[in-house]
Amino acid sequence: MGPTSALFIERHLVPELKAWRGEMSLAGVFWVYGIFVSAELAMLHVIALYLDQLWVQQAAILAFALYTPWILVAIWRCAGNAAPFWATMVRWLNVAWALNTAFILLFLQFDLLLRYAQG
Incomplete structure (x- = not known):
């Protein structure tokens, strides 16, 4: 990665980098990036399916496949920033989410x- 792309990432993807490093609240990352963004990607696929746009369906599958490991x-x-009960609960949900997404x-x-x- 060159200096230009690193500079772009540092300037425009600060919240995403903080989430990746575990520096954000669990609730924010879970609900905004986990639920909302994932639902948006799923809706993109559903709309493409309804409109029978195969290339958009393929792009949505690829986007979700790339997005899932990050989230x-x-x-x-x-x-790790949450109470122990929520940390354990969300980590178990994460395992289920990973398996479910892989099969889907x-x-x-x-x-x-x-x-x-x-x-």
């Missing part, structure tokens, strides 16, 4: 590949 790590690290993305991709093959 899982950020939530896991930010859990796998099945969505498989379905999309079948639709590509059918023409």
Whole structure:
């Protein structure tokens, strides 16, 4: 990564970097990035599915596949800033979230590949 991209990241992605490092509140990261942003990505896929736009569906699957590891790590690290009960609860939810997302993305991709093959 060159100095220009590092400078861009430092200037424009400060909250995301803080979340990645576990320096934000668990509630903020969980609800804003975990729930809201993930729901937005899911809705993008649903709309593309409804409109039968295969390339948008593929882009949404790829975006979600790239976004998921980041949010899982950020939530896991930010859990250390919460009360022990919530930290443990959210870490178990994180494991379930990871498994659920992996299966959903796998099945969505498989379905999309079948639709590509059918023409």
